[in-house]
Amino acid sequence: MLGVPEEILEPLSRSPVARDVAHRAGVSTATVSRVLNGSAGVRADKRAAVMRAAQDLGFVANGAARALSTRRFMAVGAVVPNIENEAFVRVLSSFQERLRQAGYTLVAANAGYDLEDELREATFLLERGVDGLMLVGDIHHPDLHARIARHGIPMVQTFSLSRERPCVGFDNAASAARAANYLVDLGHRRIGVISGLRKDNDRGGARVTGIAQALEARGLRLAPEHDIEISYGIGGGRDGFRQMLAGGPPPTAIICGTDQIAFGAMIEARARGLDVPGDLSVIGHNDSDFAPFLDPALTTIRIHSAEIGHAAGDHLIARMQGRPVVRLTQIDAELILRASTAPPRKPDGV
Amino acid sequence: MLGVPEEILEPLSRSPVARDVAHRAGVSTATVSRVLNGSAGVRADKRAAVMRAAQDLGFVANGAARALSTRRFMAVGAVVPNIENEAFVRVLSSFQERLRQAGYTLVAANAGYDLEDELREATFLLERGVDGLMLVGDIHHPDLHARIARHGIPMVQTFSLSRERPCVGFDNAASAARAANYLVDLGHRRIGVISGLRKDNDRGGARVTGIAQALEARGLRLAPEHDIEISYGIGGGRDGFRQMLAGGPPPTAIICGTDQIAFGAMIEARARGLDVPGDLSVIGHNDSDFAPFLDPALTTIRIHSAEIGHAAGDHLIARMQGRPVVRLTQIDAELILRASTAPPRKPDGV
DNA sequence: ACGGTTTCTGAAAGCGCTTTCAGATAGCCA
DNA sequence: TGGCTATCTGAAAGCGCTTTCAGAAACCGT
Numbered sequence: 001m002l003g004v005p006e007e008i009l010e011p012l013s014r015s016p017v018a019r020d021v022a023h024r025a026g027v028s029t030a031t032v033s034r035v036l037n038g039s040a041g042v043r044a045d046k047r048a049a050v051m052r053a054a055q056d057l058g059f060v061a062n063g064a065a066r067a068l069s070t071r072r073f074m075a076v077g078a079v080v081p082n083i084e085n086e087a088f089v090r091v092l093s094s095f096q097e098r099l100r101q102a103g104y105t106l107v108a109a110n111a112g113y114d115l116e117d118e119l120r121e122a123t124f125l126l127e128r129g130v131d132g133l134m135l136v137g138d139i140h141h142p143d144l145h146a147r148i149a150r151h152g153i154p155m156v157q158t159f160s161l162s163r164e165r166p167c168v169g170f171d172n173a174a175s176a177a178r179a180a181n182y183l184v185d186l187g188h189r190r191i192g193v194i195s196g197l198r199k200d201n202d203r204g205g206a207r208v209t210g211i212a213q214a215l216e217a218r219g220l221r222l223a224p225e226h227d228i229e230i231s232y233g234i235g236g237g238r239d240g241f242r243q244m245l246a247g248g249p250p251p252t253a254i255i256c257g258t259d260q261i262a263f264g265a266m267i268e269a270r271a272r273g274l275d276v277p278g279d280l281s282v283i284g285h286n287d288s289d290f291a292p293f294l295d296p297a298l299t300t301i302r303i304h305s306a307e308i309g310h311a312a313g314d315h316l317i318a319r320m321q322g323r324p325v326v327r328l329t330q331i332d333a334e335l336i337l338r339a340s341t342a343p344p345r346k347p348d349g350v
Numbered sequence: 351m352l353g354v355p356e357e358i359l360e361p362l363s364r365s366p367v368a369r370d371v372a373h374r375a376g377v378s379t380a381t382v383s384r385v386l387n388g389s390a391g392v393r394a395d396k397r398a399a400v401m402r403a404a405q406d407l408g409f410v411a412n413g414a415a416r417a418l419s420t421r422r423f424m425a426v427g428a429v430v431p432n433i434e435n436e437a438f439v440r441v442l443s444s445f446q447e448r449l450r451q452a453g454y455t456l457v458a459a460n461a462g463y464d465l466e467d468e469l470r471e472a473t474f475l476l477e478r479g480v481d482g483l484m485l486v487g488d489i490h491h492p493d494l495h496a497r498i499a500r501h502g503i504p505m506v507q508t509f510s511l512s513r514e515r516p517c518v519g520f521d522n523a524a525s526a527a528r529a530a531n532y533l534v535d536l537g538h539r540r541i542g543v544i545s546g547l548r549k550d551n552d553r554g555g556a557r558v559t560g561i562a563q564a565l566e567a568r569g570l571r572l573a574p575e576h577d578i579e580i581s582y583g584i585g586g587g588r589d590g591f592r593q594m595l596a597g598g599p600p601p602t603a604i605i606c607g608t609d610q611i612a613f614g615a616m617i618e619a620r621a622r623g624l625d626v627p628g629d630l631s632v633i634g635h636n637d638s639d640f641a642p643f644l645d646p647a648l649t650t651i652r653i654h655s656a657e658i659g660h661a662a663g664d665h666l667i668a669r670m671q672g673r674p675v676v677r678l679t680q681i682d683a684e685l686i687l688r689a690s691t692a693p694p695r696k697p698d699g700v
Numbered sequence: 701a702c703g704g705t706t707t708c709t710g711a712a713a714g715c716g717c718t719t720t721c722a723g724a725t726a727g728c729c730a
Numbered sequence: 731t732g733g734c735t736a737t738c739t740g741a742a743a744g745c746g747c748t749t750t751c752a753g754a755a756a757c758c759g760t
Contacts, residue, residue: 015500015501015502017715017716017717018716018717018718019716027739027740028740028741029716029717029740030718030719030720030739030740030741030742031739031740032717033717033718033719034718034719034739037718038718041737041738042738042739043726043737043738043739046738046739058497058500060473060476060477060501061477061716061717062418062479062715062716062717063414063417063423063477063479064413064414064415064417064418064423064479064715064716064717065418065715065716065717065718065745066716066717066718067413067414067717067745068412068414068415068418068715068716068717068718068746068747069716069717069719069744069745070717070718070719070745071745073413073414075478083439083442083443084436084439084440084443086434089433089434089439090434092433093433093434093460096459096460100474105457105459105474105475105478106458107425107455107456107457108458109446110443110446123410124455125455126410127410127411127413128413128425128455129412129414147408150365150408151365151410233639234639234640234643235643238643260639260640263640263643264643267643289583289584289610290584290610290613293584293585293613293614293617295617367746367747368746368747368748369746377709377710378709378710379710379746379747379748380709380710380711380712380748380749380750381709381710382747383747383748383749384708384709384748384749387748391707391708391709392708393707393708393709396708396709411746411747412745412746413747414746414747415745415746415747415748416746416747416748417715417747418715418716418717418745418746418747418748419714419715419746419747419748419749420715420747420749421715
């Protein structure tokens with residue numbers, strides 16, 4: 001009573017091919033193809049017969065044969081540094097949404113912040129025959145662009161802007177600088193940074209640079225002991241803040257590379273009896289779903305991931321279809337003010 | 351000085367094919383193929399010549415042609431309910447790891463907890479020619495299995511166990527029941543549940559059922575007003591707990607469908623002046639990365655996502671290679687005890 | 701140095717689809 | 731109804747690779 005055993009359909013000799021449909025409908029494979037695709041100019045009765053036959057047989061065109069014949073695979077690849085990172089997942093998700101609408105499949109790969117690995121994964125996708133490629137950031141293996149070019153497919157890079165390559169992103173330095181300026185405006189003078197690993201990661205690097213420059217422009221500086229680099233995560237945030245406190249006079253405000261890091265830093269601050277935002281203002285990055293629910297709610301730089309994904313998708317689709325595109329799409333990040341930032345308790349003279 | 355313009359490689363006539371390599375190496379395409387693949391029995395000098403030529407030309411075999419010829423696509427599909435859900439991402443990630451090692455590509459799709467959409471996405475992957483398919487859960491569109499069978503490819507379902515289909519997962523009901531029993535052992539008598547949407551989601555449903563049965567076995571019951579269904583997320587957890595409090599005497603403990611929900615419920619509890627775990631014990635699901643860092647640290651049911659992904663990958667690879675496999679792999683979830691659970695402050699008589 | 705093996709190698713036949721090209725049909729006007 | 735154009739349709743030629751099959755080359759023992 002639990003339904004037919006699975007094997008009943010299994011040995012179905014071989015899946016039907018276009019010729020089977022053609023036979024059954026009494027037409028040629030050419031007509032079958034015409035009906036199932038472009039469908040231009042096939043007489044109504046034949047069309048119906050083909051549809052019917054295809055239906056009956058449960059015909060599904062063989063993708064490889066089609067790809068070989070049309071020389072288009074209808075798939076695009078994406079290589080992201082970390083598929084478990086919320087921001088990238090959101091981009092992939094919205095990217096896929098667009099692609100799917102246009103009939104493309106997304107094939108995503110994970111490169112783990114390593115240039116060699118990224119090259120390997122991208123090559124793998126290229127071999128598979130993807131029709132386009134999405135990359136993250138502006139730092140890649142020296143061979144990567146040549147390989148992509150050799151395949152003659154379009155690529156777009158996301159998150160960072162670039163003069164040289166088509167891109168969809170924002171100015172990491174500028175938006176981090178905005179956060180820094182906001183803190184300075186509030187009266188903070190000793191401002192720290194806890195970022196994730198910056199090696200081969202232009203986003204992280206640009207953010208710190210942006211902050212340092214903003215501070216300098218205001219006559220302040222990012223002290224080396226307040227510039228901490230950790231591996232991502234809540235635990236990293238705790239460690240990072242602990243480390244920062246070990247290095248001289250504590251900052252009155254910190255900017256963190258992710259909301260997870262900010263969360264960790266806040267936990268550590270509380271454990272040390274520091275009040276947020278009274279003793280320490282905290283700013284995160286990404287506006288993760290939990291950010292508004294922290295105590296206090298986290299001020300953060302919101303990256304419009306969904307829009308980046310959509311724009312990257314639109315860009316690639318347009319190019320694959322030979323339509324004109326703009327090379328650079330800027331989607332600015334936004335500073336979301338919440339309760340984790342406030343003027344320092346006793347304004348520091350410089 | 352910024353490097354050569356991008357166009358320099360772009361119009362590279364056409365990417366090299368096996369015949370070009372063959373020419374250059376002075377052999378036939380058959381030999382090229384032999385060298386680049388199975389490589390059995392080709393004289394060393396010819397082999398070297400072919401390698402050399404392939405290298406020089408930057409030859410990359412056309413995947414579609416290869417797939418068409420071998421009738422194997424070297425890709426497997428996965429359809430998950432929500433690609434932004436941590437648990438699924440972790441499974442995909444470890445699943446991909448295994449596949450990648452075996453030379454397969456993972457193509458993942460998002461079905462959004464809707465059976466029709468799942469069918470659509472799976473069909474899409476099937477059309478693409480995937481050699482295997484991973485699904486989540488035990489509830490699917492009635493046509494789905496027939497379609498998969500028609501393609502003659504193996505599939506494996508994850509997270510839920512099944513008598514009828516190959517699967518890798520755990521007994522959702524049993525592990526939730528274990529959590530319930532633990533709470534009862536602590537002395538709790540009024541236990542509530544906040545789960546995500548259960549429609550077309552056997553995992554969620556099984557968990558609640560498991561809890562209800564466990565309570566009944568101990569002479570208790572899951573009161574309808576303590577059985578709340580919400581859409582996932584922290585906000586949902588807050589709403590859910592609020593709703594629960596509105597329905598009569600409050601529970602002294604709750605089990606939540608995810609750690610996010612638990613987080614939300616804890617926030618709401620605190621907002622209402624309830625102490626966790628003094629007034630309310632909370633158990634989550636998944637052991638998300640933030641769980642140990644909540645205040646108090648969250649007791650939760652840890653799902654060994656990485657192991658599920660690995661096992662599912664191994665299973666599929668074995669079947670695609672025609673090796674024997676076990677149909678059912680059980681990877682039990684584990685109750686991780688932390689600080690969010692404790693005996694109720696004043697033990698309730700039943 | 702020769703026949704018999706054994707090892708290599710290339711020609712050619714697909715894999716299943718799309719698409720061109722020319723022939724077959726249908727449609728139209730006088 | 732005949733001739734001409736406009737539509738449809740099928741045969742056949744690929745797409746670029748793998749793989750079979752049979753012939754060529756290399757190797758062996760005597």
